[in-house]
Amino acid sequence: FTPKCIEMELAPAANPVRYADHTGFPSSFGQEMEATAQIERILEQGQHFVHMLYTFRSVSRAIPMITDANAPNKDDMNRRTYEILRPEVVKIKELMDFQDHVIHIFCSNLQHLVAPEARAKIVPEGLYNALIKVIDLLQKLDNLKDMKSSIQNDFARYKRAIQAIRAELPDGDVLSEEVSQLRMFLSNPQAPKQFIFYTLREQVKRIMGHEDIFEEMLFQCVDLLSMDDEESERYLTPDERYRFVRVIPHIMQLMDGSGSDNEYNVFKNKYKIKNFRQKDVQKVLKRYPFVPLYGDMASDTLVILKRCKNWNPEMEPLWSRVGDRKTAEAYDLRTRWRAVRSDYDHYIAVFANTMNEVNGFHFRKSSDRGAIEYAGRVARTVMTGFRYLMRWTCMIMESSAWKLKHPINDDNLRNKLMELYPPEKVEEMMTALCQQGSEYERVVRYNYAKDELSVMVDMISLVKSLASMMDKAENKFAPLLRLYIHAEVQKLVQGDMLPMLHRADKKRRPVLQAMLQIRTIAADWLNGIENSQDYKNYRRGQSTADINVPARVVGPSSTQLYLLRTMVR
Template sequence: MQLPDSMKHSQADLYLETYQVLDLEMSRLREIQRWQASAASKLAADMQRFSRPERLVNGPTVTHFWSMLKLLDVLLQLDHLKNAKASIPNDFSWYKRTFTQVSTQWQDTDTMREELDDLQIFLSTRWAILLNLHAEMFRTNTVEDILQVLIVFCVESLELDFALLFPERHTLLRVLPVLVVLATSSEKESESLYKRVKINRLLNIFKNDPVIPAFPDLHLSPAAMLKELSSYFQNFSSQIRLLTLPAPHEIPPRELQDYQRHYLILNHMGTIRAEHDDFSIRFASAMNQMITLKSSDGADNDWSRDIKGNMYDTVVEGFQLLSRWTGRIWEQCAWKFSRPCKEPPMSDSHQDSATFFDYEKVVRWNYTAEERRALLELIGYIKSIGLMMQHCDTLVSEALWETIHMEVQDFVQDKLDTMLRTTFRKKKDLSRILSDMRTLSADWMANTSKADPEQHLLHQETEEMRQSTFYPRPVAPTAAQIHCLQFLICELVSGGNLRKPGGLFGNSSSGIPVEDLKQLETFFYKLSFFLHILDFTATIGTLTDLGFLWFREFYLESSRVIQVQHFTFLCEV
């Protein structure tokens, strides 16, 4: 850039001030560069630890699964953001130019130049974070074992779906393509992976969700990611069936109509209205029963338990509804951002279409009046249900804790007791795990009628008489207890063998009868949802947060549009 003659006398000062402004931003990018390197090293170390054949440590637990998947998701989103931010190369170009000018007066700039070159490589290389993660993961040991286990976990969780809230579901959808790419490091490992997870299951997941929310105004496409990453991970380039998946802009017209029906909220409003009205009535009824119960003295235990159990079931249903509705808004927004309208409707404005910004074509002009009304109606439903549930927090908390306590005690004191006396009576290793589960979480203090174990051997009671009679208390298990119970169930079902064929509960070689396996599976997924229930207020806050509708930064960056004249479709209604 040529400076005017009037400013040339202060050229050095101008360069210095520009450098100081940009250096602050570049220091943040350096911090991101250092953090991603540290995070990649930590994630790779965890994966290598659980992939060792000698299995010196127990695990991985479900908690380990989620910690690794969430860290991988953060790294993926950072990489995607770095690729999408058009301002980064422009700012860095200016920064490097001003550094060249101002550093002539400094001494010992070699180290700074090396850091600058390193940062330039990091910023200019697409998918630099994933490439660094791949190098860290395969530096010493192969990690295909744990990668395959994570893929199985993602696929099973997505196919079951009922145990997931929408942030967890979107996390799994984002990381699954990356895991598949990383796991196909060789032809042999690809065959091993597809023996555990049929490729059609992966294809169905990628086809069902061709667009995944990444940021409020930026999306990811599994098909596009797989195609682009295949040029960086050569071993994946032979996966023809995965690489022929159509990207959002390549979807055939007939399939496009099906996706439109799926993603557009307008097409689901009839069902959503019915769900809202039905839930509102039943929630109000459950609340009235709770108020009646609290005002009555000496209520019957069975009646009290039924009312509190009904309240718990209603809260779970409310969380699932809010998750499904808010997830629909996220997914509709991602779909709209992936398919901007070509030209704004001229009937809505007298301006020439050339004056419209790109981001208006994905937001302002990409929604019909009916679609905007449907969106606002759904926002109203989400806020009203969320507010209704939030207001009753203190009233229902005791009932929720007591119901969770009862569910846990019913399983560990009754169901496990039956398993110990029947299925696992002669299996000492498995019996030990069941005993550990009881020791960990059984509330014997609340069980005032627990029989002496020796009396069980002297009397042949009926199954009904054998069941313990315990009194639920509003004392929910801790998060640590829940995580440990999930871990013990995994150890019980899988035997700690990472390479065992089939999924966690679909494994027919575990030697556990189908009925017992079903009980373990049901309780396992209940435990997952207990954590959301116990964190009641935070869960409602997450499920009703719609602030992303106003967010516009990243799409403006990727479309290289000056950030002026901020419009949003919410203002158009």
């Protein structure tokens, strides 16, 4: 059900041309856009390694062990073991090189952002979002690497095989050096766990002023998650929402000092951003103590926060309410199912009515106010559907994350088994489920009551049903959505900005040039002729609603949208 929420996009999340067209628009953000494009490339590569780690399975377990040191075929078996495991070790080596490259790129961008000339400019929200994605990617890779014992098992077997046949290999010394590097990567004595993030933190701490940049990134995460008005949400997929939650404690970990009195204390230092307080961060982390990480993995925000050097156990009530009954209810689908079902029934009726109207509507490109208002009504209906898809999918994923972090205890497990099996088999099952390897059954198979399963199945069916309806309606709705988006952008740059441009021009304010750049970036003039005098001829009280713009079924490009958001901000 999650991919359906992601499928419902009319444009790709990443810029298809890597912002290469930014040179055609007047702006001072060229360097930041090139940095964002570079980060997007490594994020795509990072997904390959995330999938690789998640699906990594041990190969060495299928290779026979050499039990006799004097066996005549010992060298041949070691050589075959090397040949079989070499492709798996190459994957690990590529991961090691990749995380080095990512950390280098991240720190290079951080170094640029702390420079005085960069601090004097506005940092594009898109660049901060890209850096947030990098932190999220690195913590995913770290958790997946630490979780997979099969990686350690395969590497240990490979290392023994290399030691046995090193003299016979033409590049034996090179391979031996590679083994030493991989050993430090997989089991570094300074950081046996979370080594990737340990390396990132060590590199970050060498950059003076990094705390200010991380504070702005932290503020952006909290700000996006603290929207009281659901119509103001600026994300439409579950992973976008949870990325901000997952990254918050990691950013705090990067900001925090080493624990000495004269270094930065993320729990005591006040934020420099106006009206941004620790209570805002605490509120978010209390709302999301457990969030989906990847696949069937969940993240515990408090556990990550405890890795900070300045963490004090006495602070736990300020940052978490895990034992609170309201928290458990927030993750329980049963408490929200009736409201979801009611919203679904109401929205389906509205959506079906809109679909019938659109089917009977002969679409034509028109800048007539009535046509634009109708397209806007359709757009708002579609956006409501997107938000429902995201929220309901989030509810299901959060419920699953809660179960993953709260396996069924022995007493409840015994009662559950007694409902399913005869008494003589219950003890046998209990013994089996107390052994290693049965954790997954405890968190999934036996961890749901009958009514919980019923509600979850119904919720999944609602998501799939609505997603299917919206998917089928895309070809009808898409032209109207694009028409509305184009009209709204033109209304902003050719209509709404007129009074501001007039005032800035009259008072000769420096901001006028930046505002004119916004128009140049996004304005689509009638007949292609720019009206360069409209703001000069503007009169107070004059209506800006009736502007003549060409009707087009196209929205702004990713580059235009990036620049618009940054410059308007």
